[in-house]
Structures are given as C-alpha cells and as structure tokens.
Amino acid sequence: MGIENIDVEMKNADSPPGLEAGDSKRDVDLQSLLEIREQVRQIEKGVSNKENRFILRVLRCLPNTRRKLNGSVLRGLISQVYPVNERDALLTYVEESSGGSEVETQTQRARSATKSPVPEVDTYIHLLILVRLIDTNKLHEATKCSEVLMNKVTSQNRRTLDLVVAKCYFYHSRVAELTNKLDSIRSFLHARLRTATLRNDFEGQAVLINCLLRNYLHYSLYDQADKLVSKCIFPETASNNEWARFLFYLGRIKAARLEYSIARKHLVQAMRKAPQNAAIGFRQTVQKLLVVVELLLGDIPERQIFRQASMRHSLAPYFQLTQAVRMGNLHRFGEVLENFGPQFRLDHTFTLILRLRHNVIKTAIRSIGLSYSRISPQDIAKKLGLDSAEDAEFIVAKAIKDGVIEATLDPEGGYMRSKESNDIYCTKEPQMAFHQRISFCLDLHNQSVKAMRYPPKSYGKELESAEERREREQQDLELAKEMAEEDDDGFP
Structure with missing residues (x-):
C-alpha cells in the first residue's frame, strides 16, 4: 500500500502545474452553464x-446560482439564448472572459438562437447580470442595468x-441603497405597489411593501412607515422570507413608538419565520433588537441566547449591556454605551438603548428596596451615582408612583421605608401570564391551519363521473331484474 501511494504522488508531481485546476475550473463553468x-x-x-411552481423553483435556487456566475458563464448563456442582433446590449454589462475556455468552445458549437426568448427568460437573464454587477461592486453599471430592467418589466403585463419581477424590484432597491439614492426611487415603488395591488400580484405586493418600509426606516421616517402599514394589507400568501422581513420592520416601528409588547411579538414571529439553518445575518439583526426590546419591557434575556455559536460574537456588546441592566449599575451602563456606541448606532439600536437608563435606575431602586427596610436619600444617591439627594428623592417618588417598589417616603425623618412584599399569587399577574400563553398557542394553531396546502382539485377525486354513475345505475337495474326473476322462479 505504501509503494502504491508513493507512485501516485510522484505522478501528480510530474504533471504540469495548474493543469488540473484549470480543467476543473472549465468543467465547473460548463456545468454552471448547463444548470x-x-x-x-x-x-x-x-x-x-x-x-x-416551475418559475418559483428556479428563483429558490438563485442564491446558489449567484455563486456560480462569472463573465464566461454569462457570455456563453447570452450567446446561446439570444439572437445575434440582441446580444450586444447585454454583453456590455458582462466582463470579459478568459480566452479559450470550454464554455466558449461549447457556445461556438451550439446553434445560435433564431428568435428572442420569452419575456420571463429575458427578465431572468437580465436579473442574473444585475446580480453579478452587484457582487463585483460595479455600482455605476448596476444602476444603468437596473434602470433598463425596470423599463423592460413595467412595459409587460403577464x-x-x-x-421574476418581484425579485427585480428587490435588487433595484438594493442598488439604490448601495448608491445612497433610496429616496429617488420611492415614488416609483409606490406606483408599482398600486399596480401590483390592482393586478393581485401578491408576491410583488409583499416585496414592494418591504422595500418601502426599508426605504422609510433607512431615513428614520417611522411615522410614514407606520402610516404605510396601516393603509396597506400584507398578503397572506407571501413567502416566509417576505413575512420575516415584514415582521422585523414592523417590530422596529412598534419599538420606536414605545409599543414594546407588540414589538416583541413581531420580532419573535420574525425569528420563527426566518430560515433556521441559513440567513445568519438576518437572525443576528433580529436578535439584537429583540434583546433590547426585552430589556425595555423589564425582562432579562436568557443566557443561552448569548451562548449560541452563531450569535456569540455579534451579541457580545448586548451581553454586557444585559449584565449592566440586570445589576442596575449606572456606571457600568455608561461604560458599555461609551465602548460600543458606534456598534449600537450601526445596528440602529442606540436610540432604544438610551431609554434603558430609566430601567437601570428602576432595577437599582428595586434591589435597594428589597435589601433595606429603611434608607436615606443620601445613601440612595451614593449607590446610584446621582449628583444630589434631591434627585434621588424625586426618582424614588416616581418609582413608588409607577409601582416599581412598595415603599413610603418620610420627608421629615429623611428616609424611605419599604413595605413587606405581597404574595404574587394573590394578584392577577399569574392569570394574565397564563392567558398570554394560551393566546399564543391559539394564534400558532390558527397560523398552522392557514399554512396548510392541498393539491388543486383534490376534493373531486372521490366523486364519480356521469358515465360511472350511469354504469352503476345500469348495473343496479340489471341486478334488480335478476332478483325479480329469481323471485318469480321461486313462486310459480
């Protein structure tokens, strides 16, 4: 066995360097073209x-196809699908391929197309070219290609x-975002949304609504985004990916409008709608916002969330933030904001995190109220790191009014006296929590029932046709005649 291995290694060493890699590259390009x-x-x-469903199957493979695109594959595809007089307009957007490739050889052998492809194929190939331009960071050419593509699809009504057009809308918006021109396409997206709604183009509606929401949120126009959500209806038949995006944008809007409970509900649904083994970046973005919203609600996220392999690095700043809020340490909270402020701004969570200062103070006051039966405002100010005892007294009075702690203030004695804690099971809080869980289970059941799909016209398989019914009736008549004759034979 050892001698055979040495022979094989010597043969590989004697072969020309780079030949096998080149052959493999040409084979991969040819296989990609065939796919x-x-x-x-x-x-x-x-x-x-x-x-x-055939077109949908092709579009689901777009992420995998995107990784296989290059100049050689696209030029071979255009040469085989388009006639000679229509190639030049698309070839201007494709980079030059290396000469002598296997793809070019197969293209020269293949017969040239004699007629233009159907609009669906033409749009799909144009979309592949646009995706390739985005991946190679040729944004100027991508802008021109996207505008030509939009002019092409808006003139069709099929x-x-x-x-395919829904995918084109998404990448058109993506090009505008990369070139910082999102505000310039807003009117176009609104016009296409009206057209898609009139044509019952549900997938197009879903993509356009998400593009508009992303457009508004990019410029922090939360009021306009909220009005758009209230005026339009997101289609129920949209894909899970579009539902996940919509729920995430809805969670951001509700969080900015102080509706934290509704925001958490939408963000949890977005995490469940998103692919579980893919879309890691999207899941990280949703989880960051979800951690902040849970902290604003007064809840502490589970430690297991921060220990996930795909989340550990991205959620490290939020883990330190959670520790500062849980301990009620204002000094630690300020250090986290100073150290990770640029990261929070990049994640669009900095404004929400600033609101957590009140939660940190409430947590600190709650722990003080549980630890001390009586404490002076001077000591509270010292523990919270406040400037004066008057500020501490006002904060304690606000916490008592909001029901954060059960205590009384004695201005004459100059101290805060904590009351004995009541049994939580004597309140309505367990009942409310139980009701919330039941409502969630019922909503999950209803969504599962709505998501069930059946083959078309399957209800008619068990029904008999008119010809089968006539045959059955004829057989029944013959059987009845035979029974009557047997009765006559029995009674002469």
Missing part, C-alpha cells in the same frame, strides 16, 4: 403550462412574469 440552461427550460415550461 442555468436547464433553469431557462423550466421557466419556459412554466410559461407554456401557466404553472408558477401574470407568469410576476414572480
């Missing part, structure tokens, strides 16, 4: 049969084109 050609055939099949 995209098969996708083109699937789209044509969906158009001819008017079945959107229901089989709706799914």
Whole structure:
C-alpha cells in the first residue's frame, strides 16, 4: 500500500502545474452553464403550462446560482439564448472572459438562437447580470442595468412574469441603497405597489411593501412607515422570507413608538419565520433588537441566547449591556454605551438603548428596596451615582408612583421605608401570564391551519363521473331484474 501511494504522488508531481485546476475550473463553468440552461427550460415550461411552481423553483435556487456566475458563464448563456442582433446590449454589462475556455468552445458549437426568448427568460437573464454587477461592486453599471430592467418589466403585463419581477424590484432597491439614492426611487415603488395591488400580484405586493418600509426606516421616517402599514394589507400568501422581513420592520416601528409588547411579538414571529439553518445575518439583526426590546419591557434575556455559536460574537456588546441592566449599575451602563456606541448606532439600536437608563435606575431602586427596610436619600444617591439627594428623592417618588417598589417616603425623618412584599399569587399577574400563553398557542394553531396546502382539485377525486354513475345505475337495474326473476322462479 505504501509503494502504491508513493507512485501516485510522484505522478501528480510530474504533471504540469495548474493543469488540473484549470480543467476543473472549465468543467465547473460548463456545468454552471448547463444548470442555468436547464433553469431557462423550466421557466419556459412554466410559461407554456401557466404553472408558477416551475418559475418559483428556479428563483429558490438563485442564491446558489449567484455563486456560480462569472463573465464566461454569462457570455456563453447570452450567446446561446439570444439572437445575434440582441446580444450586444447585454454583453456590455458582462466582463470579459478568459480566452479559450470550454464554455466558449461549447457556445461556438451550439446553434445560435433564431428568435428572442420569452419575456420571463429575458427578465431572468437580465436579473442574473444585475446580480453579478452587484457582487463585483460595479455600482455605476448596476444602476444603468437596473434602470433598463425596470423599463423592460413595467412595459409587460403577464401574470407568469410576476414572480421574476418581484425579485427585480428587490435588487433595484438594493442598488439604490448601495448608491445612497433610496429616496429617488420611492415614488416609483409606490406606483408599482398600486399596480401590483390592482393586478393581485401578491408576491410583488409583499416585496414592494418591504422595500418601502426599508426605504422609510433607512431615513428614520417611522411615522410614514407606520402610516404605510396601516393603509396597506400584507398578503397572506407571501413567502416566509417576505413575512420575516415584514415582521422585523414592523417590530422596529412598534419599538420606536414605545409599543414594546407588540414589538416583541413581531420580532419573535420574525425569528420563527426566518430560515433556521441559513440567513445568519438576518437572525443576528433580529436578535439584537429583540434583546433590547426585552430589556425595555423589564425582562432579562436568557443566557443561552448569548451562548449560541452563531450569535456569540455579534451579541457580545448586548451581553454586557444585559449584565449592566440586570445589576442596575449606572456606571457600568455608561461604560458599555461609551465602548460600543458606534456598534449600537450601526445596528440602529442606540436610540432604544438610551431609554434603558430609566430601567437601570428602576432595577437599582428595586434591589435597594428589597435589601433595606429603611434608607436615606443620601445613601440612595451614593449607590446610584446621582449628583444630589434631591434627585434621588424625586426618582424614588416616581418609582413608588409607577409601582416599581412598595415603599413610603418620610420627608421629615429623611428616609424611605419599604413595605413587606405581597404574595404574587394573590394578584392577577399569574392569570394574565397564563392567558398570554394560551393566546399564543391559539394564534400558532390558527397560523398552522392557514399554512396548510392541498393539491388543486383534490376534493373531486372521490366523486364519480356521469358515465360511472350511469354504469352503476345500469348495473343496479340489471341486478334488480335478476332478483325479480329469481323471485318469480321461486313462486310459480
């Protein structure tokens, strides 16, 4: 066995360097081209049969196809699908490929197309070119390509084109975001949303609503985003990915408007709608906002959340923030804000985190109230790091009014006296928590029932046709005649 291994290694060493890697690269490009050609055939099949599931299957493979794109593959695809007089307009957006590749050889052998592809295939190939321009950071060319693509799809009115056009809207908005021109496409997105609503283009509606919400939130226009949500209805038949995005944007809007309970509900639903083994970046973004919202509600997130392998690094600043809030340490809270302020601003959570200062103070006062039966405002100010005893007295009075602590202030004696804690099971809080869990289970059941899908026209499989009914009736008549004849034979 050892001699055979040495022989194999010597043969590999004697081979020309880089040859196997080059052959492998050409084989990969050719295989990628064949896969995209098969996708083109699937789209044509969906158009001819008017079945959107074939087109949807192709679009689900777009992330995988995106990694396989390069200049050689795109040039071979354009040369094989388009006639000669339509190639130049698209080839201007594709980078030059290395000469002598296997893809070019196969393209030269293949017969050139004699007619233009169907609009669905044309739009899909144009979309692949736009995605390639975004990946190679050619934003100027991507802007031109996106504008040409939008002019192309707005002139069409085909229901089989709706799914592909929805993807085009998303990448059109993405190009505008990368070039800092999101405000310039807002009117266009509104116009396309009206058109998609009139045409019952549910996937297009979902994508356009999410693009508009992202557009508003990019400029911190929370009031306009809230008005958009209140005026439009997000389609129930939208994909899970679009639902996850919509729920995340809705959670951001509600959190900014101080509706923390509703925001947490939407963010939890967004985490459940998102892919569990993919979209790590999206899940990290949602989890960051969810941690802050739970802290604003007075809850402490579980430590297990911060220990997940995919979340440990990104949630490290939020773990330190959670520790500062849990301990009620204002000094530690200020250090976290100073050290991780740029990261919080980048995550769009800095404004919400500033509101946590009141929660830190409340937590500190609650721990003081549980630790001391009587304490002076001077000592409270010293523990909280406040400037004066008067500030501590006002904060304690506000905490007593809000029900944070059960205590009384004695201005004459100059101290705060804590009351004995009541049994929580004598209040309505357990009943409210139980009701909240039941409501969540019922909502989950209703959503699961709505998400169930059945094959089309399956209800008619058990029903008999008219011809089968006539045959059955004829058999019944014959059987009745035979029974009558047997009765006559029995009684002469």
